[in-house]
Amino acid sequence: MTATSPVVLVAGGSSGIGAGVVRRLHGDGYRVLATYHRHPERAEALVQALDPDGRRLAFVPSDLADPAGPGALVDEAVERFGRLDGVVHCAATIDTTPLDELTSEAFERVLRTNVTAAFLLLRAAATRTTMSSAVVISSIAATYTGPDSAAYEASKAALSMLTRSLADHYAPRVRINAIAPGAVETERSLAAEGFPRAMLQRRIPLGRLAEPADIAATAAFLLSPDSAYLTGQAITVDGGLSLKLT
């Protein structure tokens, strides 16, 4: 099974939702190449927990804000595992500097990491490999605003349209879809000062925040043949939270 099982690249697999995606896809039998940026220790802990021999899971460092990063990653996946069948783009950055003080460089860095990297990664994978399905992690922030998050929100809205454009361009060979999570319990969100967990829990119709595994389950579906007739869509996975934001 190992030598022939499909290969997936998870960009931003060391923390939060990306780590949940790595766990799920590894458990489903994929061979996984994932990336970390600032947290090699989290990547190493995942390898030790899931695949200490490194037969079906490897992490490599990557700064996706560097335009050379995405293409190099695709080449690395093919070199290491011989093929590439799917991509999940989880990596993202957020800058919550007060809006009136946000510099153009900071704004552009968010767009470069969240949007340009997704474009370069999906294009490289679609043109250089036999990838058949890709998933980008967007956010309900593509539609709803929060304080001092304009660059992040603009990047997530751009990802939705990028998903549609690339899905059209690379069909029928490659399907490309997005997931728009609501509030997810991750290391980052739980550590954020003033994170309104109790308020969110009361507000979410399904009565709890998402676990990374909830988002990973949708990613697994979108990579699988069960979603063979879905492309260019953004699926909201938010426990109904966005039903209440109008």
Ligand SMILES: NC(=O)c1ccc[n+]([C@@H]2O[C@H](COP(=O)([O-])OP(=O)(O)OC[C@H]3O[C@@H](n4cnc5c(N)ncnc54)[C@H](OP(=O)(O)O)[C@@H]3O)[C@@H](O)[C@H]2O)c1
């Ligand atoms: N958490 C939520 O409530 C929520 C809600 C909606 C959407 N989302 C979206 O879900 C995705 C994952 O979010 P998360 O909350 O799980 O975030 P997270 O825990 O902060 O993880 C982000 C991942 O991206 C990597 N990363 C950050 N900057 C990078 C860069 N410049 N180059 C390469 N990799 C980089 C991080 O690597 P290191 O950890 O190694 O630095 C990490 O693996 C993001 O697209 C986010 O916008 C999250």
